Amino acid sequence: MLREAQDVLKQYFGYGEFRNGQAEIISNILSGRNTAGIMPTGGGKSICYQVPAMLLDGITLVISPLISLMKDQVDSLTFQGIPATYINSTLSAGEVEQRMEEISLGEYKLLYIAPERLESSQFIKFLNSVNIPLVAVDEAHCLSQWGHDFRPSYLGINHAVNQLSSNPVILALTATATPQVQIDILNHLQIPSENKVLTGFQRNNLFFNVLKGEDRKRWVGEYVQKNRQQPGIIYCATRKEVENVHAYLEKKGMSVGKYHGGLSDSLRLDQQEAFLNDSIMVMVATNAFGMGINKSNVRYVLHYQIPKNMEAYYQEAGRAGRDGVESECILLFSPQDIQTQRYILEQNVMSQELHQNELQKLRDMVDFVHTESCLQNYILSYFGEEIDEECGHCSNCLDDRESEDVTVKAQMVLSCMMRMNERFGTSLISGVLTGSKGKKIKDFRFDTLSTYGLLKGESQKEVGLFIDYLIAEGIIDVEGGSYPILKVSAKGKEVLLGDRKVYRKKLVNAAPRLSNDDELFLALRTLRKSIADEEGVPPFVIFSDKTLHDMCMKQPSNDIEFLNVSGVGESKLKRYGEMFMNEIRSFLKGNEEYTRKVEQKESRESSPRKVRAQTDEPSHMVTLQLFTENKSIKQIAATRDMSTATIENHIIRSYEEGRFHDWSIFFTDEEESMIASAVNKVGEKPLKPIKEELPPEITYFQIKGYLAKQKMENE
Ligand code: ADP
Secondary structure (H helix, E strand, C coil), X not given: CXXXXXXXXXXXXXXXXXXXXXXXXHHHHHCCCCEEEECCCCCCHHHHHHHHHHHCCCCEEEECCCHHHHHHHHHHHHHCCCCEEECCCCCCHHHHHHHHHHHHCCCCCEEEECHHHHHCXXXXXXXXXXXXXXXXXXXXXXXXXXXXXXXXXXHHHHHHHHCCCCCCEEEEEECCCCXXXXXXXXXXXXXXHHHEEECCXXXXXXXXXXXXXXXXXXXXXXXXHHCCCCXXXXXXXXXXXXXXXXXXXXXXXXXXXXXXXXXXXHHHHHHHHHHHCCCCCEEEECCCCCCCCCCCCCCXXXXXXXXXXXXXXXXHHCCCCCCCCCEEEEEEECCHHHHHHHHHHHHCCCCHHHHHHHHHHHHHHHHHHHCCCCHHHHHHHHCCCXXXXXXXXXXXXXXXXCEEECHHHHHHHHHHHHHCCCCCCHHHHHHHHCCCCCHHHHHCCHHHCCCCCCCCCCCHHHXXXXXHHHHHCCCEEEECCCCCEEEECHHHHHHHCCCCCCEEECCCCCCCCCCCCCHHHHHHHHHHHHHHHHHCCCHHHHCCHHHHHHHHHHCCCCHHHHHCCCCCCHHHHHHHHHHHHHHHHHHHHHCHHHHHHHHHHHHHCCCCCCCCCCCCCCHHHHHHHHHHCCCCHHHHHHHHCCCHHHHHHHHHHHHHCCCCCCHHHCCCHHHHHHHHHHHHHHCCCCHHHHHHHCCCCCCHHHHHHHHHHHHHHHC
């Protein structure tokens, strides 16, 4: 049975192997066992029910909390050649009826609905008229009130499924579930604990970063500017802050949208679509944005303020890099934001017990900001997973910045606070320290204090950021709500007495670590966007970024090679194969340098799919060995899993190094003289005009061979 599942994976989804957990979940389902799959975002949960849906008789029911996601999911499946549909409140009564009829006729393999629909006895009656072998409950953490997205309608799922006469198997899926939430899921959906498949929450392609004491706005402005080719999300805690950051970035000329609960439905929809379609690159949003976002190529998620808890943080940050491509998650911390989150919490009516629980979660969130050990491990252990190895690429693992001793400066701040009787906030304290001539300072006669103007050389903003740092380090405590008052903490007293030193890492710049996409990738992305616009779907429905990157590496030039690209199944080959191969072909013709670059990259990164030399021998020497064994260029390319263009370059290079002297592999005498006269006419570089002078049968390989020969003869 698993073999057939593997065939479906290849044929429809274009993937050669199951990922961690997928095979186990699928084999459970196919054996009729209720199962819970707990996998990280981007782990590939959907395949766990989509593949069985194709193997089981009848139609698989998928329960998903957000209707905005359903259209994209159904479009993606349709483009992959899988008949799927959805029924939700965005459809008219007529459309719903039509779809129900088509379902009765057996036209679909998957049906997506929201949980609320199961509350209709009419709909249950309809479901009982068709065969439902499998019910997949997506975002299953929504059924636990200990989770962060509790939806009461989820509690009706079990009852509804029990009424289905086809006695379907249940599959619960989630990416964010603490151990407590996991127990709720298993109990509620009657899943035996031995059928819980937990692959771990680790996301190796995400780089976590926490930055403290930065001038956030400026930092974000620089970061977005440097990464302007990349799609990203910036989360803020409040609508006001969204507006503020959005206006700032817009003024800087960035391609930016905004999303929060205070905007009209239509504006929100417009902004969301523009982001999904890659028409705007950056989205500034509150946590209202994202649950329904399936966009797989989000390259960074910035948290402008801390979110309310780790679940929310990991879910939001986890929206980066769903396609498996390296992406960044950066949290910009400022201590005042803890007050903001506390304030938001106070506004929500909830039981005392839940309130305490939420406060504890906020404390855990703040601890994350302060931890000095691996950030990825902190997250994993929060979700009940202990891992010994550090991720090696979060800001803590990579932190080799030098520490500065800032004890004296900290003492200046603290003693100034003491002299002001610990009754004021950051702005007045920093005003006194920088020698501001403000009215309030005069009124309180703070200009007579010995600490007045002690930090005259710095701006008030810089001193404010330093105070933030001291708060973050627990040296200063914050009290009060809207107008917080700063107090010297117990730790701070030790600093004042000279019993404790304060160190601070040097500030970091907004240097992006995201790799710059190469020219072929950008060309393919442009093609993808134009097709997506024509077909009215988001670009990632056509191909993921990961698939485009793989195309750049493999440079397929025929159907078999194209099918070999990760993420290309038969349906996508038929739909887009020719267009993308043409694009690659014409790009390579106009960009001779490109193959060389890819080749260099290939030799740096070893890929298990490639047949590679086991020695340190240069790549072109391996080609050469095969070439001397009289293998054709095509054969060598296939054996080495490289493009023919790369192999041709290897051969040219070998000739240039004087390893061969038989030029007849390139051209006949007649062809050589044709190339010679073309070169005489338009010069040796670039190659394109030479090619255009010649009959189409003459290839770039021949032209390059001719030029290599000239070079050898002239030396
Ligand atoms: P999740 O729902 O767990 O966040 P998705 O189901 O959206 O993740 O899958 C994330 C990405 O991984 C998608 O682009 C999907 O096509 C891809 N993917 C899923 N399974 C595999 C696999 N076995 N091999 C390669 N890519 C896969």
